Amino acid sequence: MKYTILLLASFAFFTVEASSQCRGFTKRNCVPILEDYLQNDNYNAAILIPGDEAELDMAFYGGVSYRIVVCSHSILGEVEFSLNDYNGNALWTNTDGEKHLDIQVATTQQLSVKIKVPSNESSLIHEGCVSIMLGSKE
């Protein structure tokens, strides 16, 4: 019984450890990309594997400049991200491997940021941190 508990505890430890390292990764690698944009106060980061997708939907104020940062661990390869309108139509995609996008919207509206981690045929699947950060400025 005590060995089973130890095994379960070790997996719990790794879940917390993964979360902790994702926070550290975001702080060191993603926050600086915002530069002088004011950081939105929502933390959006997760451990993903090849083939995973992620999506963030949010209202963007008209007349405000935004920076959208999608930051990911290099082990996941070139993560694709796109900006879509409220109907799901793609407005922009990071075809050149960009890690951030600056936007301004004419009228306040819902937009969504969609992310796809490229699939991997390798038998060994690595996981890595993916973080979406939003910043705004006048």
Next chain:
Amino acid sequence: MIIHKQIRQTLTFAIALATLSVVSIGCGESDSTNNHDVENSDLATSKTEAAKRTKTLKKIFRAAPSPMETARIIQKEGVSFNPENLCGVELASKDGLSSDHAISLGLLGADLSYASIYRKNSVALSYLEAVKTLSQELGVGSVLNNELIGRAETNRANRDSVVMLVSSAFYDLNEKLKSVGHEDLSGLVVASGWIEGLYLATRELEGSSDNYKKLIAEQKLILVDVMSLIESYKESPAIEDMINQLQPVVTAFEGVTYGESAEITAKKKDGAIYIGGGKEYFADENTIQAITTAITTLRNNLVK
């Protein structure tokens, strides 16, 4: 029999030890804070861990504009600042459950954001202290440490520095609450922050411009974000309660209408994407009054 049991126990222990001995996963750490690209050299040489799952998923993140963003666009409309509209800082000292403290943190955090944007620095600093007290009650006091408070005091005359510090602190609070398994409390902070922001925005409606009323109407979209965010944590009784309390506000916003939607366009200019088109939101006087009444009732109930 005893030998089989011993072998099984040893194997279980060995698996646990092997798991614990695997090094950090593929998040790595970078020494550079100025390089826009992820530091590949450290990560390439660091050991990475095999994924603990093989089935792919779709992760849905939820977010809403922060009170600081809302305060900034409202200030741009020329709306004046009235300190009497803010919650009293004594709200931070009230006894209550963690959910009550989280709600108070959102309310006072929004007040702090407004005071910061309006350059009311001494007011902002007193609210920063109140927010620090609440973050300690919630077990995330390490975020608003003395060093951060000291920096805010040193830079009190510099609005941009104070605004950046406060925004960064609230991001860290949100992150910390989620990391310790209190996503529901982070949701309450976001919801109550929005409530206080809208409450403050509706204090100065007399003689306001059509554009300002449009801003109020557009809060319908932000409310969608807030509801979506908190509904993802609705197993929590406090969240369930907040959802119920927000229903009159949701009902009031049903009076918001929009004109014909212009086609959404995206044009690249000067390195940025300009997104045109979309819907223009509108609220008549009755709807504005209904929203004002609903948000005032809710906010005053939260402050009691």
